[in-house]
Amino acid sequence: MKTLLYLCLVVYTATAVHLKDVEVKYPHYINLSDNDEVMQTVDLEEQPDIELLEDIFRNPDNNRYLLYTRDNPLVAQTLQINNTLGVYFSKFNAWKPTVVIVHGWLSDRNTEVNIALTDAFLRKSDVNVIVMEWRRLALSGYVTATSGVPAVGRRLGQFLEFLHRVTGAPFESMHLIGYSLGAHVVGNAGRELEGKVARVTGLDPAGPLWNLNKDRLSSSDGIYVEAIHTDGGVLGQGIGSAIADADFFPNGGTSQPGCLTSFCHHKRAWELFASSVTYDHFLGRECSNMLQVSLNTCRGKIFKMGNGDISKRGSGLYRLNTDRRYPF
Numbered sequence: 001m002k003t004l005l006y007l008c009l010v011v012y013t014a015t016a017v018h019l020k021d022v023e024v025k026y027p028h029y030i031n032l033s034d035n036d037e038v039m040q041t042v043d044l045e046e047q048p049d050i051e052l053l054e055d056i057f058r059n060p061d062n063n064r065y066l067l068y069t070r071d072n073p074l075v076a077q078t079l080q081i082n083n084t085l086g087v088y089f090s091k092f093n094a095w096k097p098t099v100v101i102v103h104g105w106l107s108d109r110n111t112e113v114n115i116a117l118t119d120a121f122l123r124k125s126d127v128n129v130i131v132m133e134w135r136r137l138a139l140s141g142y143v144t145a146t147s148g149v150p151a152v153g154r155r156l157g158q159f160l161e162f163l164h165r166v167t168g169a170p171f172e173s174m175h176l177i178g179y180s181l182g183a184h185v186v187g188n189a190g191r192e193l194e195g196k197v198a199r200v201t202g203l204d205p206a207g208p209l210w211n212l213n214k215d216r217l218s219s220s221d222g223i224y225v226e227a228i229h230t231d232g233g234v235l236g237q238g239i240g241s242a243i244a245d246a247d248f249f250p251n252g253g254t255s256q257p258g259c260l261t262s263f264c265h266h267k268r269a270w271e272l273f274a275s276s277v278t279y280d281h282f283l284g285r286e287c288s289n290m291l292q293v294s295l296n297t298c299r300g301k302i303f304k305m306g307n308g309d310i311s312k313r314g315s316g317l318y319r320l321n322t323d324r325r326y327p328f
């Protein structure tokens with residue numbers, strides 16, 4: 001019996017490793033949404049909107065940089081790349097850390113994730129919060145939005161380079177946070193800055209069309225890169241595999257307590273993160289491999305998930321179990 005179990009485990013592991021090497025085959029149609037109100041059936045083989053993509057590549061004004069501080073927690077000041085006076089006359093303070101928040105697909109500045117994270121950060125600490133709105137591309141089809149993500153990310157990187165150049169704000173005081181497709185946006189921003197930003201956090205980085213995509217979020221995009229995976233199942237919206245320095249898999253990383261829909265599993269990533277900014281109470285336990293993550297048999301060291309700590313450093317796979325309701 002023991003031998004049989006052992007054999008099964010070997011076969012399981014061998015299959016898992018083998019799968020990594022083969023082409024990921026996506027279903028033709030998949031249901032996706034980063035926004036509560038619209039669950040959409042997406043044709044993953046649709047043609048991207050080339051005209052829109054060309055405009056996204058050309059025109060930087062498709063992205064908006066909205067500054068919130070403790071002096072203006074509700075009404076944003078808009079910053080623009082190369083508008084130096086605009087930055088000088090704004091409430092941006094280069095001596096304080098800067099948190100950048102990037103939403104996902106079918107979202108804009110008013111999406112829940114922006115509001116929840118801005119609020120959590122400004123209550124906790126005196127920082128600059130910059131919400132990047134990329135609604136023009138984010139409101140297009142999923143295939144188009146995915147194709148334009150690297151360009152949007154590079155623009156964000158160039159904007160932060162500008163901010164650094166004219167204010168002296170160090171990259172070591174910047175924390176870039178993205179949800180779903182936004183996680184790959186901040187990854188590309190970090191890459192544009194040659195991995196010099198202190199921290200990049202991906203909240204359930206999007207999975208469909210990203211698993212083997214060279215432009216996806218990766219561990220070299222910042223000094224420390226963290227990912228929190230909450231909807232990584234076969235039909236999940238998250239990527240579900242380790243791509244960062246430290247990868248956290250709350251409740252195993254594929255389904256969340258109190259959730260019945262993929263949308264709920266997916267959004268739990270930013271809900272947990274917002275809660276961690278406030279309470280910093282999630283203790284991850286290091287795992288040796290993904291099987292331990294799934295079976296909840298991790299026995300390694302403790303490492304905190306999430307929080308706003310700019311000097312956080314670490315690596316590995318981690319699991320933790322959470323409650324079903326805020327603060328989880």
Ligand SMILES: *[C@@H]1O[C@H](CO)[C@@H](O)[C@H](O)[C@H]1NC(C)=O
Pocket residue numbers: 029030031041
């Ligand atoms: C997507 O959602 C629709 C409507 O809720 C459902 O009929 C369909 O089976 C779903 N498709 C997939 C691939 O899950």
Ligand SMILES: *[C@@H]1O[C@H](CO)[C@@H](O)[C@H](O)[C@H]1NC(C)=O
Pocket residue numbers: 060081082
């Ligand atoms: C901003 O200024 C830099 C340096 O002068 C320049 O290389 C870049 O093209 C400008 N960007 C935009 C969007 O105007």
